[in-house]
Amino acid sequence: MGEFMRQYWMPAALSSEVVPDGDPLRLMIMCEKLIAFRDSSGRVGIMDHRCPHRCASLFIGRNEQNGIRCVYHGWKFDVDGKCVDMPSVPARQDFKEKVHAKAYKTQERNGLIWVYMGANQDSPPPMPDIEATMIADPEIWCLQRDCNWLQALEGDIDTSHVGFLHVGSLTLDDLDEDHPMRPTVLNRSPEYEVQQSDWGVMYGAFRPNDDGQMSWRVAHYMFPFWTQTPNNRFATRAIARAWVPIDDEHSMLFDITGGTDAGNPAYTSTLKDGTPLYDTIKYVPNTTDWYGRWRSADSIHNDWAIDREEQRTGVQFTGIPNITMQDQAVTESMGPITDHSFENLAPTDQMIARTRRRVLLAARALRDKGTPAPGVANPDLFYRARAGSFLHDPAVSLTDAYQAQLETAVRWGAKEPEPAE
Known part of the structure; x- marks a missing residue:
């Protein structure tokens, strides 16, 4: 799976995390210990943290004059990993x-630094056309999760949990008539339609609404570790969430959204009286260790801030006040790598089952047959994916309803959407 993921460009850090001639940044990606730095000209380098001379860490190096200089013997390297100065060695x-x-190719796009960690550094593939990353001024936040990347990702493609974990204590009287969560509160047991797609797997969770229309929550898994969740209003907002492996038991979430409306309703929702549905995430200050970035103050060490009294009285179904921490708690509580033999999957888990199989077969096809990883050579495939909630004619299939919504939605980026397959 590691070799499979290395076929793709992946988010590494926020652009704001490194400044010209500023402190190097420790990164752990795909079990590799790396550093990132921005040189005097604004270019970003991402490379193995070990100096190729005597393996002292370049994290303690000097970022100066368009390169990172090892403090051990003064050897200096540019963002491409070339040694440009060897002052401790006689000139002759x-x-x-x-x-x-050992350096990797990097690119920046709209506030994100990307890295390509594939073997062919001379000919990296094009960047993926993931719509949310093509918005000029997106909202981006990060969060480290203490579990395997796929385990973390699966919470995003499981919509049946929303009616309990996130809104289990709400009633219809708590919400405005046009609140995007209202159909979920009306009917907490959706049915699913799941389809394989060129970019991964797509699902539509559907349930009748009380106005006679069908409520759809459409979302996607996209290769190799991306999701699009359905909490947005489909017509006016784009989202993408990357679950980048730090190592086998830790992952970094990059949540990227943008649109014509004010914020992602999953994080900004209020009750009818204006009371916020959820608290904001509380972070501990970033540190410089390998696991020191974007950590929540709430974790297994304080039971994710669960308040049993609020749980008993129905203030929050879980007693956990932040929506992301609700997801964090259940996912991390499974342990760092879930024992799937203990599971009993239900019909509402078919998206999870299909995604597991889809990504496993794609990785095996690359390993055993050399079959190219999906979307690497065709980055526009990802632009066809759009997630969100909407109401539609109950007589119309998911495919037709999805295409109709795409045709009227606000889109970002230069690509034109093609019919879903």
């Missing part, structure tokens, strides 16, 4: 042109 014995740090 200098061999800097033969020395390279």
Whole structure:
């Protein structure tokens, strides 16, 4: 799976996390210990943290004059990993042109630094056309989760939990008539339609609304570790969530949204009287260790801030006041890697089952047959995916309802959506 993921560009850090000639940033991605730095000209380098001379960490190096200089012997490397100075070696014995740090290709787009960790650094593939990442000024936030990337991701493609974990204590009287969560409160047991797609797997959870229309919550798994969740209003907002593996038991979420409306309703929702449905995430200050970025103050160590009295009285179904921490709690409570043999999957878990199989077969096809990873050579495939909730004619299929919504939705980026397959 690691080799499979390395076929793709992946988010590494926020652009704001590194500044010209500023402190290097420790990154752990795909079990590799890396550093990121921005040089004097504004270019970003991401490379193995070990100096290729004697393996001292370049994290303690000097970021200066368009390169990172090791403090051990002064050897200096540019963002491409080329050794550009070897001051501790006599000039007649200098061999800097033969020395390279292990460096990866990087790109920046709309507030995100991306890295390509594939074997062919000379010919990286094009960047994926994921719509939310193509918005000029998106809302981006990060969060570290202490579990395997797929385990973390699966919460995003399971919509039947929303009626309990997130809104289990709400009634219809608590919400405005046009609140996007209202159909979920009306009917907490949706049915599913799941389809394989070129970009991964797509589902539509459907339930009759009380106005005679069908309520759809449409979402996607996109290769290799992306989701689009259905809490947005489909017509006016784009979302993408990357679950980047730090190592086998830790992952980093990059949540990217943007639209013509004011904020993602999953985080900004209020009751009818204006009371916020959820608290905001509380972070601990970032530190410089390998697992020190974007950590919540609430974790297993304080039971994710659960308030048993609020749970008993129905203030929150879980007693956990933040919606993301509700997801964090149940996902991390499974342990760092879930024992799937203990599960009993239900019909409402078919999206999870299909996604597991889809990604496993794609990884095996690359390993065993050399079949290209889906979407790597065709980045526009990802632009066809759009998630969100909407109401539609109950007589219309998911495919037709989805296409009709795409045709009237506000879109970002230069691509034109093609019919879903």
